[in-house]
Amino acid sequence: xxxxxxxxxxxxxxxxxxxxxxxxxLACGRVLQNYELVYETYGSLNAERSNAILIxxxxxxxxxxxxxxxxxxxxxxxxxxxxxxxxxxxTNHFFVVSLNNLGGCHGSTGPTSINPETGQVWGPDxxxxxxxxxxxxxxxxxxxxxxxxxxxxxxxxLGGMQAMRWALLYPDRLRHxxxxxxxxxxxxxxxxxxxxARQAIQADPGFAGGHYLREETLPxxxxxxARMVGHITYLSDDAMANKFGRDLRSGSLELxxxxxxxxxxQSYLRYxxxxxxxxxxxxxxxxxxxxxxxxxxxxxxxDDPVAAFSGARCSFLVLSFSTDWRFxxxxxxxxxxxxxxxxxxVTYAExxxxxxxxxxxxxxxxxxxxxxxxxxxxxxxxxxx
Amino acid sequence: xxxxxxxxxxxxxxxxxxxxxxxxxLACGRVLQNYELVYETYGSLNAERSNAILIxxxxxxxxxxxxxxxxxxxxxxxxxxxxxxxxxxxTNHFFVVSLNNLGGCHGSTGPTSINPETGQVWGPDxxxxxxxxxxxxxxxxxxxxxxxxxxxxxxxxLGGMQAMRWALLYPDRLRHxxxxxxxxxxxxxxxxxxxxARQAIQADPGFAGGHYLREETLPxxxxxxARMVGHITYLSDDAMANKFGRDLRSGSLELxxxxxxxxxxQSYLRYxxxxxxxxxxxxxxxxxxxxxxxxxxxxxxxDDPVAAFSGARCSFLVLSFSTDWRFxxxxxxxxxxxxxxxxxxVTYAExxxxxxxxxxxxxxxxxxxxxxxxxxxxxxxxxxx
Numbered sequence: 001x002x003x004x005x006x007x008x009x010x011x012x013x014x015x016x017x018x019x020x021x022x023x024x025x026l027a028c029g030r031v032l033q034n035y036e037l038v039y040e041t042y043g044s045l046n047a048e049r050s051n052a053i054l055i056x057x058x059x060x061x062x063x064x065x066x067x068x069x070x071x072x073x074x075x076x077x078x079x080x081x082x083x084x085x086x087x088x089x090x091t092n093h094f095f096v097v098s099l100n101n102l103g104g105c106h107g108s109t110g111p112t113s114i115n116p117e118t119g120q121v122w123g124p125d126x127x128x129x130x131x132x133x134x135x136x137x138x139x140x141x142x143x144x145x146x147x148x149x150x151x152x153x154x155x156x157x158l159g160g161m162q163a164m165r166w167a168l169l170y171p172d173r174l175r176h177x178x179x180x181x182x183x184x185x186x187x188x189x190x191x192x193x194x195x196x197a198r199q200a201i202q203a204d205p206g207f208a209g210g211h212y213l214r215e216e217t218l219p220x221x222x223x224x225x226a227r228m229v230g231h232i233t234y235l236s237d238d239a240m241a242n243k244f245g246r247d248l249r250s251g252s253l254e255l256x257x258x259x260x261x262x263x264x265x266q267s268y269l270r271y272x273x274x275x276x277x278x279x280x281x282x283x284x285x286x287x288x289x290x291x292x293x294x295x296x297x298x299x300x301x302x303d304d305p306v307a308a309f310s311g312a313r314c315s316f317l318v319l320s321f322s323t324d325w326r327f328x329x330x331x332x333x334x335x336x337x338x339x340x341x342x343x344x345x346v347t348y349a350e351x352x353x354x355x356x357x358x359x360x361x362x363x364x365x366x367x368x369x370x371x372x373x374x375x376x377x378x379x380x381x382x383x384x385x
Numbered sequence: 386x387x388x389x390x391x392x393x394x395x396x397x398x399x400x401x402x403x404x405x406x407x408x409x410x411l412a413c414g415r416v417l418q419n420y421e422l423v424y425e426t427y428g429s430l431n432a433e434r435s436n437a438i439l440i441x442x443x444x445x446x447x448x449x450x451x452x453x454x455x456x457x458x459x460x461x462x463x464x465x466x467x468x469x470x471x472x473x474x475x476t477n478h479f480f481v482v483s484l485n486n487l488g489g490c491h492g493s494t495g496p497t498s499i500n501p502e503t504g505q506v507w508g509p510d511x512x513x514x515x516x517x518x519x520x521x522x523x524x525x526x527x528x529x530x531x532x533x534x535x536x537x538x539x540x541x542x543l544g545g546m547q548a549m550r551w552a553l554l555y556p557d558r559l560r561h562x563x564x565x566x567x568x569x570x571x572x573x574x575x576x577x578x579x580x581x582a583r584q585a586i587q588a589d590p591g592f593a594g595g596h597y598l599r600e601e602t603l604p605x606x607x608x609x610x611a612r613m614v615g616h617i618t619y620l621s622d623d624a625m626a627n628k629f630g631r632d633l634r635s636g637s638l639e640l641x642x643x644x645x646x647x648x649x650x651q652s653y654l655r656y657x658x659x660x661x662x663x664x665x666x667x668x669x670x671x672x673x674x675x676x677x678x679x680x681x682x683x684x685x686x687x688d689d690p691v692a693a694f695s696g697a698r699c700s701f702l703v704l705s706f707s708t709d710w711r712f713x714x715x716x717x718x719x720x721x722x723x724x725x726x727x728x729x730x731v732t733y734a735e736x737x738x739x740x741x742x743x744x745x746x747x748x749x750x751x752x753x754x755x756x757x758x759x760x761x762x763x764x765x766x767x768x769x770x
Binding site: 195196200222245266269 | 588628
């Protein structure tokens with residue numbers, strides 16, 4: 001952290017745990033008798049309990065969105081650019097809640113937890129989850145924290161899907177829904193990339209049918225490959241070109257082969273893959289990509305997004321990024337079109353950025369300005385509430 | 386074949402083998418003392434030897450481009466839509482040569498061949514190849530067949546790179562160069578996808594460091610994964626959406642998980658992957674993707690495509706497909722811009738097609754018309770020659 005924590009940082013934060021003993025019936029029909037959620041909060045809940053914001057994380061995210069866990073931390077939380085005093089999600093005014101979703105591998109109950117019925121690690125037997133299961137469990141966390149209605153629910157990518165599902169499942173429990181770089185459902189191409197990621201994990205002998213913890217093996221290469229596939233699809237072609245071009249890390253273009261040259265982009269991907277595979281659980285990755293694949297906001301509304309949003313009562317901010325080809329601006333405009341047709345208040349912006357899907361995690365000035373301006377409005381309302 | 390062979394088919398063809406005993410010095414510095422190329426020909430060489438066309442294959446292609454090997458064959462050669470009597474590459478007029486490239490796994494000398502120095506299968510020790518090595522070996526095949534100058538050299542994707550390299554290395558030995566869905570060099574994103582494919586193969590324990598033939602193992606899952614990655618990038622998002630949408634093959638959207646639903650696109654990819662892994666050599670796949678990654682037409686011309694093409698003496702047809710995101714129309718326009726700046730005669734068309742990169746293998750009417758019209762011109766010239 002040395003020297004990087006400024007007055008705009010939430011500083012040192014300590015994750016907390018909430019235990020839930022009321023059974024949670026899941027979309028798959030199975031029931032979790034009890035579970036824990038790990039979460040962090042930044043800022044203070046006001047007396048009216050009207051200034052709470054929920055942050056929903058994406059595929060490989062977790063509860064640690066802002067600040068530092070210890071003075072030795074080299075990096076802050078994953079959305080520290082956006083959350084803090086004076087930042088777009090301004091903790092001088094908002095009480096921000098960020099959790100690790102059910103099924104995660106950063107402290108909340110998931111595949112690495114012990115199944116109380118067997119005394120063994122859940123592993124691949126952990127129930128399949130859908131986005132709505134996360135939303136229901138987040139609603140219980142809101143109850144636990146005494147938050148009747150969120151000032152805003154915010155999420156990017158898979159997090160945006162949770163935010164939209166909130167608007168449909170609990171229309172009276174959020175005033176604003178912020179959907180960043182997301183979509184009403186995945187395309188066949190999106191699903192295909194996730195399928196390759198899952199197959200790479202499952203093909204690794206270390207996966208052991210998902211029982212790698214019990215077998216004391218690890219599908220490290222498979223998980224690294226899965227991450228590499230994801231990583232390419234999160235970056236734009238231009239961003240990769242700018243970052244690496246065709247620069248060589250070693251060797252010459254003539255020699256090539258096993259002993260020869262290597263492009264920068266190759267070693268970068270390998271590094272990213274191996275970093276990830278040391279810190280993420282393979283069963284969680286499979287579970288979360290499946291939740292992503294199966295998400296389809298309008299399915300039970302006759303495949304009509306307008307019908308789906310007709311029950312929503314909040315206002316919406318929808319943001320997309322020009323070079324995001326995994327969740328392209330076209331997919332965000334589908335959300336916006338449906339909201340307009342439903343007469344929901346909606347603000348939309350397509351932000352010029354060369355970062356691809358990953359742009360939603362980057363400190364792009366116009367992006368931060370738009371978020372800040374929108375949340376200033378949210379704040380005026382919650383002050384008035 | 387039953388019932389599918391019409392008067393527009395070249396009919397039953399028999400692959401031939403050409404042996405070369407003059408040493409071939411490769412770009413990597415190593416020398417192949419002797420090698421074999423397997424090839425097919427369609428149509429007849431005229432007395433002037435002016436009507437010969439060379440077909441260069443792409444990543445996973447081979448010599449069998451048209452016709453059938455036996456009456457029992459269910460499918461014809463890979464470019465049968467384009468090659469035959471009355472077809473764009475009209476075998477009533479042209480003598481068409483199609484070979485399996487050096488390093489291939491369909492009969493030409495490659496990683497599955499015996500290294501005469503060791504008496505063992507080459508495997509991963511087969512020399513690294515560059516596109517220019519293929520061109521030099523193809524030039525020797527031309528010598529062997531008595532063809533001094535090709536009426537045209539034609540290739541799509543990696544094949545287009547060979548065609549362009551021909552124009553630079555042997556400017557007097559081709560009159561026309563047809564470059565379809567290709568590029569001057571790969572982007573970092575292209576390389577990244579190839580890297581994932583190679584890593585998937587190499588991570589498979591069956592790969593055995595490339596010695597799977599000797600060890601009697603097979604990296605079947607790794608090769609299948611590699612093919613799946615490739616396959617997604619060859620199709621457009623729209624093509625996948627049209628072909629599969631989010632249709633389920635089995636199960637329900639709620640159940641999911643291992644025992645639950647499966648999207649059509651998943652089972653399609655798995656099928657494609659397993660088909661491929663049963664018919665293609667893993668070391669060849671690695672070798673060919675590396676040749677693709679390292680191809681950079683203008684590198685030794687000061688990275689200036691105009692300088693590169695300034696030695697070319699043939700005319701060019703360049704074709705691209707609107708939804709090809711692996712080798713986008715923008716990449717073809719870079720070729721065209723350089724040719725225009727060099728005052729080379731060039732015809733360019735971007736063909737509207739939703740098939741992505743794979744469109745170059747599809748019978749798209751406008752595509753076939755353009756090819757046919759251009760080759761009609763080539764034919765008039767070769768008749769006049």
